[in-house]
Amino acid sequence: MKKLVLPIFLSILLVGCNDEKTLEVNNANGEEVKEVAAIIKNEDEINSGRAIFVEDQLLVAVQAKPWLDYKKTKIEKNLKKKLEEILPEYDITVSSDYKLYWEAQKLLKEEDSEKVKEKLEKLKKLKKEET
Amino acid sequence: MNQEQFDKIEQEITPPTPYVKNVLKAFLVGGLICTIGHAITYFYIIFFDFTEKTVGNPTAATIIFISMLLTGFGLYKKIGQFAGAGSAVPVSGFGNAVISAAIEHRTEGFVLGVGGNMFKLAGSVILFGVSSAFVVSLIKLILVTMGVIEW
Known part of the structure; x- marks a missing residue:
């Protein structure tokens, strides 16, 4: 048992060092997807991101790097500003909340755009909730 | 001794x-x-x-x-x-x-x-928790009003 402790501990510790940035965008027209992907890739403070396009709405759910969790709101703000510059015609929601990140994963798989839109509205409401 | x-x-x-x-x-x-x-x-x-x-x-x-x-x-x-x-x-x-x-x-x-x-025992936790929360939020309100930080 004691021999196993160190390998287990190390493997748990080293899983955190997985540095690859993951980026998922749902199926939409190519130009904008590339632009959004490029912006998220250039942000050093973001670990992974998911972007959902529905009609004129865009939801970007990101996860900040673990040590930078304390300045989440700042990262959100910066990203939103950059996105609004290149996509002024979209209604953009940027969030670093895990709930939105998790739900975005479900939305990526959802085919029916009506349902996606409905869920997006719900998520926006959730984001505004304070207590 | x-x-x-x-x-x-x-x-x-x-x-x-x-x-x-x-x-x-x-x-x-x-x-x-x-x-x-x-x-x-x-x-x-x-x-x-x-x-x-x-x-x-x-x-x-x-x-x-x-x-x-x-x-x-x-x-x-x-x-x-x-x-x-x-x-x-x-x-x-x-x-x-x-x-x-x-x-x-x-x-x-x-x-x-x-x-x-x-x-x-827990009463003192509640009392001092509430009163320190009041003080902290008061400080934050002052800082936000002065424009040092945001909510």
């Missing part, structure tokens, strides 16, 4: 407090409790409509509830003996303080015994 001699002998006989060991125990058990809390946080985020902003309240309530149950079954006592501050500092220590006082005074009746003594 005068006081000084007594103190000297007493210090020689008393076994040294294992500070490092105690700190390690408290760190591990306290960390474990917080890990469980974090698991509950993710449970509420994933299966219910809570965001990171709103999930704090149900998580704290759940942890307090669990520690209250453990106190009632007499298990929290054992954790407390082993981990010391590691089990008292997280919010679970609050549940323990409420229920252990209630159990202690249950022979004195429900109203004057349990009701009157339940918050004997």
